[in-house]
Amino acid sequence: MRTFTILLQKEFRESWRSFKFLWMPLLFIFLGISDPLTNYYMEDILNAVGNLPEGFSVTLPEYAPIDILKASTGQFQSLGLIVLVITVAGMINRERQSGTATLIYVRPISFMALFMSKWTAASALGMISAILGYAGSLYYTSILYGSVKFIVFMEMVMSYCVWILFASAVALMFSAMFKTALATACTIIALPVAIMIESLIGQYWHISPWKLADYSVQLIAETNNEYYLKTLLLTIILTVLAIILGILFTRKNAAATKI
Amino acid sequence: MITVEHLSKVYGTEKAVADLSFTLEAGTSTALIGPNGAGKTTALSMLTGLLKPTNGSVRMENVQDIRREIGFLPQYPHFYPWLTALEFTEMAAKLNGVPSRHAKKQAESVLDFVGLKNDKFKKTAAFSGGMKQRLGIAQAIVHKPKLLVLDEPVSALDPVGRREMMILLKQLQQQSTILYSTHILNDAEEMTGQLLFLQKGRLVEQGSLKDIRAKFDSFRYKVQFSSKGEALHFASQSPWPTAVEDCDVFIEINENVPTMQQLMSQLIGLPFSIEKVERVTMTLEEIFMKVVGQ
Numbered sequence: 423m424r425t426f427t428i429l430l431q432k433e434f435r436e437s438w439r440s441f442k443f444l445w446m447p448l449l450f451i452f453l454g455i456s457d458p459l460t461n462y463y464m465e466d467i468l469n470a471v472g473n474l475p476e477g478f479s480v481t482l483p484e485y486a487p488i489d490i491l492k493a494s495t496g497q498f499q500s501l502g503l504i505v506l507v508i509t510v511a512g513m514i515n516r517e518r519q520s521g522t523a524t525l526i527y528v529r530p531i532s533f534m535a536l537f538m539s540k541w542t543a544a545s546a547l548g549m550i551s552a553i554l555g556y557a558g559s560l561y562y563t564s565i566l567y568g569s570v571k572f573i574v575f576m577e578m579v580m581s582y583c584v585w586i587l588f589a590s591a592v593a594l595m596f597s598a599m600f601k602t603a604l605a606t607a608c609t610i611i612a613l614p615v616a617i618m619i620e621s622l623i624g625q626y627w628h629i630s631p632w633k634l635a636d637y638s639v640q641l642i643a644e645t646n647n648e649y650y651l652k653t654l655l656l657t658i659i660l661t662v663l664a665i666i667l668g669i670l671f672t673r674k675n676a677a678a679t680k681i
Numbered sequence: 682m683i684t685v686e687h688l689s690k691v692y693g694t695e696k697a698v699a700d701l702s703f704t705l706e707a708g709t710s711t712a713l714i715g716p717n718g719a720g721k722t723t724a725l726s727m728l729t730g731l732l733k734p735t736n737g738s739v740r741m742e743n744v745q746d747i748r749r750e751i752g753f754l755p756q757y758p759h760f761y762p763w764l765t766a767l768e769f770t771e772m773a774a775k776l777n778g779v780p781s782r783h784a785k786k787q788a789e790s791v792l793d794f795v796g797l798k799n800d801k802f803k804k805t806a807a808f809s810g811g812m813k814q815r816l817g818i819a820q821a822i823v824h825k826p827k828l829l830v831l832d833e834p835v836s837a838l839d840p841v842g843r844r845e846m847m848i849l850l851k852q853l854q855q856q857s858t859i860l861y862s863t864h865i866l867n868d869a870e871e872m873t874g875q876l877l878f879l880q881k882g883r884l885v886e887q888g889s890l891k892d893i894r895a896k897f898d899s900f901r902y903k904v905q906f907s908s909k910g911e912a913l914h915f916a917s918q919s920p921w922p923t924a925v926e927d928c929d930v931f932i933e934i935n936e937n938v939p940t941m942q943q944l945m946s947q948l949i950g951l952p953f954s955i956e957k958v959e960r961v962t963m964t965l966e967e968i969f970m971k972v973v974g975q
Binding site: 424425428429431432435436439440520521522524525526527528529530531676677679680681 | 722726729730731732733746748749751753755756757758759760761763764768772773775776777778817820832
């Protein structure tokens with residue numbers, strides 16, 4: 423536990439000094455507020471841009487708060503997720519390749535503490551960013567589209583955080599397995615690309631971690647989704663599995679560190 | 682005492698290190714000598730626990746987890762650029778089990794020792810090669826290890842940095858058992874008690890510098906003439922086997938022949954000006970070449 427605390431302190435110090443704790447939340451806040459604002463002011467934006475044909479009129483749909491939160495989630499799941507997982511996918515292998523890991527690996531540390539410290543730091547970064555992003559989205563959604571029950575909103579955010587925990591574990595597992603370029607490619611395929619595939623052909627199955635973000639937003643509607651809990655449970659199981667594999671590969675590939 | 686027994690590392694069909702066995706007595710300094718690719722770094726990696734040996738073991742008297750008692754300096758130490766020297770050294774101490782309340786004090790103390798007192802609050806990204814090497818020493822000794830393993834500690838440094846590091850290492854000799862690898866044989870000659878000659882992953886010779894000299898050294902006279910012509914002339918008429926290098930003539934001593942007296946009487950009759958006459962021993966580099974049969 424002591425090793426974990428020391429290494430976690432190091433991870434947080436790195437994230438803080440490399441300004442990850444500044445720009446990652448800013449990115450998510452930007453993504454979170456962009457949908458409620460652009461959708462609400464779309465007509466004004468189009469008129470301000472001008473050059474519209476004579477007699478042209480556009481009828482914009484009436485959005486409910488859930489639609490806006492769904493759109494914000496979509497933003498987090500695309501650009502936000504890509505940036506987050508690319509950052510995480512280099513956390514272990516980059517240290518091995520640069521040789522900075524050598525002076526850590528020669529000490530009496532447990533690889534579980536090493537992996538868990540990185541996962542905790544990465545997850546914290548992702549969750550803080552997502553929470554702030556959703557907070558920004560909720561703020562403008564409440565003002566412009568109507569209020570959302572706070573408890574239900576918190577359920578949705580917490581549920582999305584489980585997805586962040588899963589995504590961080592998978593990205594870190596690939597980081598422990600492969601060199602940076604391959605790890606990044608695998609992570610992008612396993613997360614953002616898999617989400618796209620899920621949206622195209624996902625109607626053929628109902629339980630999958632890649633559906634968790636969508637199911638989380640549906641919590642706002644307070645409709646009963648019989649697959650939600652099963653999806654949540656499967657996501658947690660796969661997160662644990664990714665962590666176990668990640669620890670094993672961190673240990674196995676320790677000798678690959680540059681000396 | 683540290684005992685290394687039958688340590689081997691095999692990659693596919695290639696033996697990087699083969700059947701390496703030796704012991705390190707407490708408080709001694711040992712050099713692992715070999716050309717590039719001899720298996721020095723692989724051997725040290727296995728000793729430090731970075732690399733799992735294919736066969737063999739490393740044991741330390743009365744120690745369960747050997748990693749707790751080892752301090753390691755890689756050839757090119759890399760540090761987290763966003764950490765200061767003090768933060769890194771303190772973290773290294775804590776990871777090696779130094780209680781948190783002592784870690785900072787101990788880190789400051791070793792940074793003073795290696796001459797980084799005024800740079801301890803600087804981020805390591807701003808450090809020069811010599812400063813990184815000093816910091817590398819500091820993080821290796823901060824937990825007072827029983828064995829200090831150094832991989833080519835001075836080979837990447839400029840002459841000034843090299844000299845400073847050698848002085849530092851000599852001071853450390855009084856505190857720890859040191860095992861270090863090098864291909865710069867002058868360094869080994871300067872600070873080592875025991876030598877391990879490694880070639881193609883195998884230990885080809887080991888012993889104290891004195892023992893190895895006794896076994897492989899050959900004694901010669903060196904006569905320095907004022908011109909190469911004079912040296913060649915003397916060599917052509919010498920009754921003993923000679924070798925000429927510029928203005929120097931080297932005369933092999935076999936079974937105490939020639940004696941200094943015999944040589945001097947031979948030289949006195951010459952019409953040349955002789956600059957210097959001395960009895961010389963082989964350099965460690967020459968001994969190494971002899972050991973590895975080149």
